[in-house]
Amino acid sequence: LLQEDAERALFAATQALRPTVQAALAQHDFQAALTALSAVKPQVDAFFDNVMVMADDAAVKQNRLNLLNELSQLMNAVADISLLGE
Numbered sequence: 001l002l003q004e005d006a007e008r009a010l011f012a013a014t015q016a017l018r019p020t021v022q023a024a025l026a027q028h029d030f031q032a033a034l035t036a037l038s039a040v041k042p043q044v045d046a047f048f049d050n051v052m053v054m055a056d057d058a059a060v061k062q063n064r065l066n067l068l069n070e071l072s073q074l075m076n077a078v079a080d081i082s083l084l085g086e
Contacts, residue, residue, distance in 0.1 A: 001063040006043070006050040013043040014071050021074050033078045040071070 002008045017040055024033035053068070055061040 001060050003060060004051045006046040007064060007067065010040070010043040010047045010071070011067055013040045014067065014074070018074060021077065025077055030078055037075055037078065044071070 002011055017036055020036045021033045024030070024036060051064065053061065053064045055064065
């Protein structure tokens with residue numbers, strides 16, 4: 001269901017990132033985890049610039065939401081990013 005180049009790139013980056021982040025967290029190396037997560041910024045930016053998350057096709061929309069949720073879970077394993085603005 002990955003239709004756009006930007007969503008394929010974000011999916012690939014997220015999959016590649018997962019083992020690195022998990023290994024850093026297992027060592028309680030939060031700086032390394034955050035550094036690894038920051039590397040995906042270009043793919044995240046491209047995704048939001050080029051992909052309509054709320055697609056008309058329900059399956060495509062859900063797949064895109066799942067991709068963002070997966071990335072969110074990785075980030076929230078390090079820190080609750082919703083609290084950064086407080």
